[in-house]
Amino acid sequence: MTMIYIFAPAYQVSGGPEALQQMCYYLRTIGKDAVIVFYNLEEENPMPSRYLIYGNPWITPQEVVDSFDNTIVVPERRPLLLNPIKKSKRIIWWLSKDNFIYEKAPLFKKVKYYVKRCLGIDVISLDTRYCNFSLAKCMHLCGSKYAFEYVKDVLQVPDVRYCVEPISIDFLRIGAYSDSCHRKDVVLYNPSKPSALMTSLLQRAKFNYMPLKGYTPLELASIYKESKLYVDFGAFPGPERIPKEAVYFGCHILVGFQNAATNDFDVAIPEPYKVKDLENVELVETKILEMLTNYEEQHSDFVQFQQKVCGLEDGFKDSLSHIF
Numbered sequence: 001m002t003m004i005y006i007f008a009p010a011y012q013v014s015g016g017p018e019a020l021q022q023m024c025y026y027l028r029t030i031g032k033d034a035v036i037v038f039y040n041l042e043e044e045n046p047m048p049s050r051y052l053i054y055g056n057p058w059i060t061p062q063e064v065v066d067s068f069d070n071t072i073v074v075p076e077r078r079p080l081l082l083n084p085i086k087k088s089k090r091i092i093w094w095l096s097k098d099n100f101i102y103e104k105a106p107l108f109k110k111v112k113y114y115v116k117r118c119l120g121i122d123v124i125s126l127d128t129r130y131c132n133f134s135l136a137k138c139m140h141l142c143g144s145k146y147a148f149e150y151v152k153d154v155l156q157v158p159d160v161r162y163c164v165e166p167i168s169i170d171f172l173r174i175g176a177y178s179d180s181c182h183r184k185d186v187v188l189y190n191p192s193k194p195s196a197l198m199t200s201l202l203q204r205a206k207f208n209y210m211p212l213k214g215y216t217p218l219e220l221a222s223i224y225k226e227s228k229l230y231v232d233f234g235a236f237p238g239p240e241r242i243p244k245e246a247v248y249f250g251c252h253i254l255v256g257f258q259n260a261a262t263n264d265f266d267v268a269i270p271e272p273y274k275v276k277d278l279e280n281v282e283l284v285e286t287k288i289l290e291m292l293t294n295y296e297e298q299h300s301d302f303v304q305f306q307q308k309v310c311g312l313e314d315g316f317k318d319s320l321s322h323i324f
Contacts, residue, residue, distance in 0.1 A: 001033060001069070002032075002033060002069045002070060002071070003033050003034070003035065003065065003067075003069070003070045003071075004024075004027055004032055004033065004034040004035070004070070004071045004073065004324060005034075005035060005037045005059075005064050005070065005071065005072050005073065005088075006020050006023055006024045006027075006034060006035070006036055006037065006073045007020070007036075007037045007038075007039055007061075007072070007073065007074045007075070007078065007081050008020035008021065008036050008037070008038060008039070008075075009038070009039060009040050009078075010038040010039065010040050010041050010042070010046030010047075011040075011042075011046055011048060012048070013048045013050050013051075015095070015238070015240070015241040016075055016077075016095040016096070017048075017051075018050075018051065018168060018241075019093075019095050019143065019165040020036070020073075020075060020093075020095075021036065021051045021054045021056055022054070022165050022166065022168075022169070022316070023073065023093070023163075023165065023320070024036050024054065024056045025054040025055070025056055025169070026316055026317050026320055027320055027324060028056070029317070030317055030320060030321055032320075032324055034056075035056070035057050035058060035059055036056050036057070036058040036059075037058070037059055037060070037061055037063075037064055038058055038059075038060065038061075039061055039078070039081060041060060046058070053169060053170060054169065061081075066084070066085055066086055066087050066088050067087055067088060068087045068088070070087075070088040070089070071088055071089040071091060071324065072085050072088045072089065072090055072091065073091045073092075073093055073141075074090075074091070074092055074093070075092075075093055075095050076092055076093065076094040076095060076096065076097075076099065076100045076147070077095075077096070077099040077100065079092055079100075079131055079135075080130075080131060082131070082133055082138070083131060083132050083133070085133075089139065090133065090137065090138040090139070091138060091139045091140075091141060092135075092138050092139075092140050092141070093141040093142075093143065093163065094140060094141065094142045094143060094144070094147035094148075094151060095143050095238055096143075096144075096147065096237035096238040097144065097146050097147040097150050097237055097238065097259075097260070098235065098237035098259065099237055135155055135157050136157050136158060138157070138159075139159045139161070139323075140155075140157055140159060140160045140161070141161055141162070141163035141323065142160060142161070142162055142163065143162075143163060143164050143165060143238055143239070144164070144238045144239050144260050144265075144266045145260070145263050145265040145266050146236070146237075146238065146239075146259060146260035146262075146263065146266055147238065147260075148160060148162060161319070161323060162319065163316070163319045163320070163323065164239075164312060164315065164316065164319070165312070165316055166309075166312035166313040166315075166316050167241060167244050167245050167248060167309060167312065168217060168241075168245070170217035170218070170221075171217060171220075171221060171245055171248060171249075172313060174217075174218070174221050176248050176249070176306065176309075176310050177221075177224075177225050177248075177249045177250050178250045178299075178303075178306065179225070179250065180250070180295060180296050180299060182226065183225075183226060183227060183228045183250075183295060184208075184226055184227060184228065185207070185208060185228060185292045186208050186209075186210050186226070186227040186228065186229070187207045187208060187209050187210065187227075187228075187229050187230075187231055187288060187292070188209075188210050188211075188212055188223065188224075188227050188229065188230040188231070188246065188251065189209060189210070189211060189212065189230070189231050189232065190211070190212050190213075190232060190234070190242050191211040191212070191213050192213070193232060193234030193235070194234065195233040195234045195256070195278070196278070196279075197233040197256070197275075197278045197279070197281065197284065198231070198233050198234070200281045201231075201281065201284065201285070204281065204285070206285055207285075207288055207289075207292070210223070210227070212242065220245070221249055224245065224246050224248075224249035224250070224251050225249050225250060227246075227251055228251065228252060228291070228292050228295045229251060229252050229253075229254060229288065229291050229292060229295075230242065230243060230246035230247075230251045230252070230253055230254070231253075231254045231255070231288065232253075232254075232255045232256070233255065233256040233275065233278055233284075234256070235258065235259055236255070236256075236258060236259035236260040236261040236266070236267070237259060237260065238260055238266070239260055239266040239267060240260070240267075243255065243267060244305075244309045244312075247269075247302055247305045247306045247309060248306060248309045248310070250299075250306070252273070252291055252295065252298060252299070252301075252302050253267070253269050253273060253302065253305070254273050254274075254275065254284075254287060254288065254291060255267060255269075255273070255274055255275070256274070256275050256278050257271075257274040257275060257276040258278075261274055262274070267305075268304055268305040268308050269301065269302060269305050270301050273291075273301070275287070
């Protein structure tokens with residue numbers, strides 16, 4: 001039996017861990033045998049209740065079978081998890097670009113590593129810094145154009161493919177929403193992504209800002225449906241989930257022109273809605289006022305992005321069918 005092992009951090013609830021849960025879920029829906037492998041285990045019940053909706057089975061790293069028939073998937077921030085793998089196919093999934101950590105082991109470290117493995121010593125925890133494998137020997141999946149261009153052009157590995165996950169299944173089951181009626185002049189933001197510009201905007205308090213924190217998916221969907229604008233001036237190591245969720249439910253988007261937000265694939269909104277001068281607070285406030293005032297007139301500018309988000313689920317399943 002061919003098994004696909006997907007390594008995910010235990011207990012964590014954020015965009016990256018959910019994407020790993022989604023990969024396992026959608027692989028199973030297309031008939032593949034896949035399982036979550038939780039790392040950083042410290043106690044029982046490593047599966048966050050938020051992800052029980054996916055119904056994924058899980059195991060510990062010690063239960064992984066390293067076989068030529070099997071495949072190991074790890075996030076780009078933890079390539080070290082591939083160190084013990086000798087036979088299985090290795091895949092690194094780039095859920096972001098800026099969190100990648102990889103340092104090739106010097107020769108003396110490699111010798112020490114293989115000697116200890118031959119002696120039967122647990123090598124998973126021997127070295128938490130060096131990788132003992134070549135990136136060129138792995139398949140690389142990219143959840144963004146930002147990561148794809150880096151892996152292809154800078155790392156120059158031979159096997160690079162797109163694999164862009166959809167928004168949460170909770171939101172997909174609710175369905176997209178575009179109605180402009182009853183929307184309020186509310187500016188949503190993510191307090192988990194601080195920035196100097198956002199701090200200044202909040203201090204000046206010229207608009208009704210609402211932090212997206214502590215809500216269930218159902219509550220979030222209601223908030224998105226009732227609001228006009230979501231702003232994000234923090235880093236964009238990947239496409240980010242909240243902009244996609246917000247536009248899915250009809251919110252308009254204003255972001256900083258940086259990282260993954262600089263291209264029209266990852267954040268597919270027109271350039272006028274991407275702020276280049278992140279120090280000019282007055283200019284940004286003028287833009288926010290314009291977007292709140294002209295919501296209906298500007299709505300067509302965000303239809304393409306909403307349609308793209310609507311198509312991510314089918315696209316993701318097609319990608320998985322071709323990759324696996």
